[in-house]
Amino acid sequence: MCSFRGERGTVEKPVRLREYGMFKNRCFKKLCMSDKLFSENPEIYDKFFDEKEYEGEAAFMTDAFEERNDTDGRNCLVLGCGTGRHSEHLADEGFEVTGIDKYEKMVETARSRAEGTFRQGTLPDLDLEADAYDLVLLPFNIVNYVEYDELEPTLELVADAIKPGGVLLFDSVPMPPETQSLHIQTVVEDDADHARIVQMQPGGQHQVRWESIVLSEDVESGFFVDNVDITVYDDDEIVTGLEDLGFTVEQRDSYGDATRPEEAITVFVAVKE
Numbered sequence: 001m002c003s004f005r006g007e008r009g010t011v012e013k014p015v016r017l018r019e020y021g022m023f024k025n026r027c028f029k030k031l032c033m034s035d036k037l038f039s040e041n042p043e044i045y046d047k048f049f050d051e052k053e054y055e056g057e058a059a060f061m062t063d064a065f066e067e068r069n070d071t072d073g074r075n076c077l078v079l080g081c082g083t084g085r086h087s088e089h090l091a092d093e094g095f096e097v098t099g100i101d102k103y104e105k106m107v108e109t110a111r112s113r114a115e116g117t118f119r120q121g122t123l124p125d126l127d128l129e130a131d132a133y134d135l136v137l138l139p140f141n142i143v144n145y146v147e148y149d150e151l152e153p154t155l156e157l158v159a160d161a162i163k164p165g166g167v168l169l170f171d172s173v174p175m176p177p178e179t180q181s182l183h184i185q186t187v188v189e190d191d192a193d194h195a196r197i198v199q200m201q202p203g204g205q206h207q208v209r210w211e212s213i214v215l216s217e218d219v220e221s222g223f224f225v226d227n228v229d230i231t232v233y234d235d236d237e238i239v240t241g242l243e244d245l246g247f248t249v250e251q252r253d254s255y256g257d258a259t260r261p262e263e264a265i266t267v268f269v270a271v272k273e
């Protein structure tokens with residue numbers, strides 16, 4: 001649930017809210033998290049992102065690695081590996097993949113999909129072997145899922161795990177426009193229909209709230225609520241954080257052709273000195 005791109009085979013409609021007043025007096029404190037799409041429904045997560053260009057993104061990552069890497073191995077760590085969609089393509093590219101995700105059900109799905117070693121773990125509280133990985137990835141907004149004061153420990157953790165000369169690559173989303181809007185995405189299949197209604201709204205200097213209702217014929221109740229607070233950063237603070245840890249950093253606005261023009265992301269490609 002990260003960007004709201006129209007997926008081939010799905011329909012997506014932005015719907016302007018007519019009544020802004022309904023949100024005006026809402027207390028913007030910590031949201032009751034209920035991220036059931038990740039924690040309990042990896043199959044439905046995959047349906048909403050079925051047309052995401054995972055293979056193209058993995059090709060971009062492989063090329064970026066091969067152009068810059070100065071190590072002699074292909075050990076790849078995927079943090080926030082989700083259902084293993086990048087991992088399967090990276091394994092095909094000859095990487096020895098280790099994937100870690102906060103939710104066991106995501107990990108189980110990744111294990112069944114991709115060659116590699118997958119385990120549960122939550123950033124930034126992970127035990128990682130030092131100087132062990134040639135390539136480290138946090139693909140699809142993973143840094144945005146850690147709290148603002150956890151960015152530094154997360155980058156430190158990664159810096160420690162990556163070999164000198166190795167490559168770190170991840171993306172981050174910016175603060176969305178002030179205007180509130182709803183997005184509807186539908187996935188129609190022969191045996192079941194699924195839809196989600198998502199509202200995204202800024203919640204302070206570094207916070208964005210994504211609140212969703214997911215409707216699915218694959219869950220017994222027919223629906224579930226999916227609420228997540230995410231953290232947004234200034235790109236400069238990420239660059240400075242990485243440089244302070246001894247990385248040389250490049251910024252891109254996409255994963256090349258694999259990113260749709262309407263998708264606003266920054267991709268950081270960093271090499272550990």
Ligand SMILES: C[S@@+](CC[C@H](N)C(=O)[O-])C[C@H]1O[C@@H](n2cnc3c(N)ncnc32)[C@H](O)[C@@H]1O
Binds near residue numbers: 123139
């Ligand atoms: C948008 S999904 C991306 C998953 C996968 N990388 C992909 O591209 O499909 C975000 C993933 O981050 C995981 N996640 C969220 N917070 C995390 C944390 N603090 N540590 C590790 N994983 C986390 C979620 O469980 C979810 O699988």
